[in-house]
Amino acid sequence: MGKRILFLEDEPVIQDVLAEYMKMQGYDVYSAADGEEAVKALTEDIFDMAVLDIMVPKISGLEVLDFIRDKYPDMAVIMLTALGDEQTQVRAFNAYADDYVIKPVSPIILLKRMETIFRRVKPSARTVREGLFIDKGAYQACYNGEPLELTLSEFLLLETLYDEPCRVFTREQLILHIFNDDYIGNDRIIDAHVKNLRKKLPQNFIKTVIGVGYQFKQEV
Structure with a gap:
């Protein structure tokens, strides 16, 4: 599978055209129409x-950039916008955007910009999600980027608890x-699965609620 791209763009035609070019280049693209979805x-x-387009509904692309830099500082980011004023560009670069592309942009030029940035990014600098992460599509749990060797039943148990950390399940x-x-x-x-999970997890993420069942316990 190609590199995974988050594409934030609220104009449907631009979103469809650019996303299709990215896919033709081998990228795996997830398109979002507003900042909250991103x-x-x-x-x-x-x-x-x-x-990231800047002028999008709900949460701006600059706010999404701030979120990325706070949570995933090594992720590559290109700002894509019709705003060409100096102040907006400086704001984006101060938040460590890797590039700033003014629309309308040629899809080929955008792809070349993306390719150039990926050449500069070392494999070790790719985004690694710290702590416990559940990849639902791959049925895989990871801790600090390292996959955990879980059976399907163990994964589904952990996923269920992880999705609703405030809930106690019987x-x-x-x-x-x-x-x-x-x-x-x-x-x-279930007790047997919990026992095996606790042996495989780097922290005890599963709390026993006496007389009821189990609950996900946040990292400490």
């Missing part, structure tokens, strides 16, 4: 680069999340 994608997935509820209605047997199977 931030949500950043919390749920790992990207190699963000291409064993019966966890069985339904993991096995649906296919499991017949003792609900203590």
Whole structure:
């Protein structure tokens, strides 16, 4: 799979055309139409680069850039905008944008800019999400970028707890999340999975709530 690109652009035609060119170049593109959607994608997935329009609904591209630099400082970022004033450009570069492209832009030129930035980025500098991260699409849990060797049942158990950290799940509820209605047997199977998970996790992320069940415990 190619490098993962977050593309924030609210103009449908521009979004479709540029995203298609990126895909033709081998990039794996996630398109967002507003800043809130972009931030949500950043919390749920790992990207190699963000291409951000500035003037988008809800949260501006500059605010998304600030979020990236706070959470994922090594991620490559290109600002893509119709705003050509010096103040806006300085604001973007002060937030450590890697490049600033003024629209309208040739798709070929944008791809060349992206290629140039990727040549400068060392593999070790690619974004590594610190702490525990659940990659739902790949059915993989990672800690500080390193994959954890979990069985499917262990992954689904961890994912269920991770998604709702304020909720305490009973064993019966966890069985339904993991096995649906296919499991017949003792609900203590959950205890066995929790025991195995605790051995594989770098921290004890699973809290036992006596008399009820289990809950995700935030990192300390």
